[in-house]
Amino acid sequence: MRKLLFPLFSLVVLASLVLAACGTPVAATPITVEVTRIVTSEAPAATEAPAATEPPAAGEATPTTAAAEEPAPPVAGGERLQAIMDRGQVICGVHGTFQGFGFVESDGSWTGFDVDFCRAWAAALFNDANAVEFRGLSAQERFTALQSGEVDVLARNSTWTWSRDVDLGLTFGPVNFYDGQAIMAKRDIVDDPAAGLAALEGANVCVQSGTTTELNLADQFRAAGVTYTPVVFEDQNAAFQAYDEGRCDAITSDRSQLATQGQAVLQNFADHVILDVVMSKEPLAPAVSDGDPRWAEVVQWVVYGMIQAEELGINSQNVDEFLTSEDPVVRRLLGAEGELGAMLGLSNDFIYRVIKLVGNYGEVYDRNLSTFNLARGQNELWTKGGLMYSPPFR
């Protein structure tokens, strides 16, 4: 019997490996059938033009409007969306140590601008703003986590750039924060915010690794013909600390990051000045992985819904009153009329859920960023001179 033990054991190991190879989780398994289906049915909509004015490409029977709470039947081209619905929560990649945008409070709760958008997606899908699992991601690993399927959506103040869209195979949602890269220096080196980069000749500049910031820093200083020395840190907080202690003369990051982290982390924010120089455009947008247009559409239209709601004056306080409104624009947005939600595979009142449980764009902005005196600026509605513009919900 003992002689049979070893070959038997090897056979068991072999069998278990073969079984494991066949029974892998949905996100990772390559199923060729799914691949061809996505390509043929969704090819015209493969690029992320949010054309919800067109009827959905696949003409399959949409779920009935009555059963709003139950998981919808399989949605065309919606492998990931289906997986999320089955799972019952959204896995959201966020920052974790960036106050105002993605931060873990001392009691373990997550707060922030991007965090609230994660809650909005959860509210839209599950009528529960807490059906989210947050993953704090570093700048280095955020895109790999998204590509590999570890997170469903990345809401981590990531700039929408060509290479990320095309090279990395990501699909970006609408810009939820228009930002720009800026540079902050000590007042005893540069006092006037209107000074140009030439005032920082020969400076040591702290910068975070793995971001567009490094690239823009090099490009802008090269264009201005100014020499500098970068000091590159993996962690943004380490960069701020080194800057504060005097290791660097200046620190560069997105203007919003400089303002929020600066006030939160630096010893005396008044001793520092953020120069007016705009080193780059930084449109911050949520991102999903390529290949799942349904989920991308859900992400997009929830954000647009929040912007549209603010434009119509709907907020979490008065959304119930607006349900009884006679205005067809409002009725379509909140799902009292039409089948917009059902076309996506969600309940028709998904925007109502979002506004009720999380709030509109302005509420989310004020809740998280008003303490840092970050003016809306370009993030104001288009009706008030800003850039926030939602396509119509019809």
Next chain:
Amino acid sequence: MDIRTLWRDIRFLKLLAQLIFIVVLVVVAAYLYINVTTNLARQGLTMGYGFMNNPASFGIGESFLSYDPSDTYARALLVGLVNTLVVSGLGIVLTTIVGVLAGVARLSSNWLINRFAAAYVGVIRNTPLLLQLMFWYFGVIIQLPAVRQAITLPGPVFLTQRGIYMIWGEGTSTFPAWRVFIILALISIFVIWYALRYAQKRASVPLSPWWNLAYIFIPAFILWIGYVIQPVPPIQATVPELSGLNFRGGVRLTPEFAALLFGLVVYTGAFIAEIVRAGIQAVSRGQVEAARSLGLSTGQTLRLVVFPQALRIMVPPVTSQYLNLAKNSSLAIAIGYPDLFSVAGTVFNQTGAAIEIITIMMLSYLSISLLTSILMNIYNRRIQLVER
């Protein structure tokens, strides 16, 4: 052939085991490969090293090679690799010194030195390296005064927040001409060594120790000839001097490099100290007693009897510690030193080529480690006991 005798045949069992192992390996590898390629294809991503020729467009804080943001990604990775090699090489040399000193101090009969070394080893070994690096960087180096109020040590060595500035030699215009003579002088030392060894073997009585003076006089003579031909000395000391906001001249250790070096050296030194102590204590007391009874002094006993035997025990674990030091240098990214891991991380973030970059990193660290262990194994084999 009865099936039962087949199971009992050891050759058959060995063959079967090999076969099963190969099959399992192939299945696992194939599964991983198919998984990766299919998932990449599903998202429309491709693998390839074409990005290496694109301009890097990011700056690197310090480099021992010339580098400009318009250089290629390949050049940036090379700069990162050289940074890692410099820190690892220098670290290995310094940590050996620190480790041996601490290990021998641990065995000292002087109570204060003994306890001091024990405290050093105990504290350093039991705290995480990242914590120690953070301490060195944020707690020590950055807390140094600003450039204008530098701490001056004899040398002169200036300790500032922006770096440690030291006196350094710089090649003057006559350095190329002098190179020949310097090389000749170094070669002559080796020649004298072999010559004396050969003469010692041929002689029946020990050579007079006065012959050792040849080590000094003959190279000096060669250098004197060089001086006669080229009166200007080849190396000129440059002293760092404060001018404006910075020091000019001398050599500068950036705070990141200094913190990384000190952190790694101190950390690995504690481990090497314990290995040295273990090696020395492993030599049996009988050896020491025999040496003392032959009339050798303590110093001679340690040098001629104990240490050579202890070395054989020490070399393999110390090799592991060298490899640890080389790999631990990848923590440099936490304190801003642009080593290979840091630069590769930036390249990966700009290009998104995760698998290619990680492969490069793994191969680089693997090569560094293999090279170190090959060299140390050669040394190990040379000092091993030759048994008849």
